[in-house]
Amino acid sequence: MATDVLKTPAVPAFGHPVGVSSEEFRAVMSRLAGGVVLVTAQEPPLDPDDPGAPEGEYAGMTATAFLSISLDPPLVLVSLRTGSRMDDLLDEQPLWAVSVLSESQRHIAGRFAMKGRLSDRLLFEDIPYVRGEATGAPLVGGALGTVECRTEQRVEAGDHTLVIGRVLKARMPSAEGGPLLYFRGRYRQLG
Numbered sequence: 737m738a739t740d741v742l743k744t745p746a747v748p749a750f751g752h753p754v755g756v757s758s759e760e761f762r763a764v765m766s767r768l769a770g771g772v773v774l775v776t777a778q779e780p781p782l783d784p785d786d787p788g789a790p791e792g793e794y795a796g797m798t799a800t801a802f803l804s805i806s807l808d809p810p811l812v813l814v815s816l817r818t819g820s821r822m823d824d825l826l827d828e829q830p831l832w833a834v835s836v837l838s839e840s841q842r843h844i845a846g847r848f849a850m851k852g853r854l855s856d857r858l859l860f861e862d863i864p865y866v867r868g869e870a871t872g873a874p875l876v877g878g879a880l881g882t883v884e885c886r887t888e889q890r891v892e893a894g895d896h897t898l899v900i901g902r903v904l905k906a907r908m909p910s911a912e913g914g915p916l917l918y919f920r921g922r923y924r925q926l927g
Contacts, residue, residue: 771915771918773799773837774798774834774835775802776796777833777873778871778872779829780829797816800918811903812834812901813901815897815899818897826890826899831873831885833873833874833875833883834883835874836880836915837916838914839915839916840878841876845916845923847859863877868884869884870886875907878910879910881909882907885903886901886904888902
């Protein structure tokens with residue numbers, strides 16, 4: 737009795753398997769709706785040995801690859817482009833935060849997703865936020881939820897770094913409105 741064997745294309749150590757281009761992969765993945773968050777952190781002080789030294793600036797980045805991965809202990813994961821400012825910062829700063837953006841916060845998502853943007857200090861200038869108790873990172877006012885985290889693990893994954901964080905604090909500052917979503921290359925809202 738003969739059995740049919742499903743043959744899969746050869747997968748090189750790096751790059752794409754035969755028949756899968758970056759454009760095709762991106763097009764298929766754009767069909768997956770994702771929630772939009774703002775990942776934030778504070779740079780370490782300019783001189784950590786001097787308690788009077790000025791604190792570092794806040795940094796922020798829009799992300800759609802964010803998810804809960806464990807309830808006990810409470811863990812979340814965010815995917816960062818390797819070598820990005822946020823990836824470099826979270827490599828040296830273990831404390832960070834995430835604000836789950838509401839549908840009315842599209843302007844915030846767009847502002848922190850721009851390439852070649854202004855300094856982060858200017859981007860935070862007219863956005864309401866509070867400083868997180870556990871991390872010192874900005875928590876956006878009007879967000880549907882916020883979590884403050886400490887990095888537990890960093891995993892290299894292709895051209896991204898997966899940062900797994902233990903949740904230190906979780907809050908729901910606003911229950912108003914629906915979530916901001918990203919689908920087919922654009923910000924969307926439910927309904």
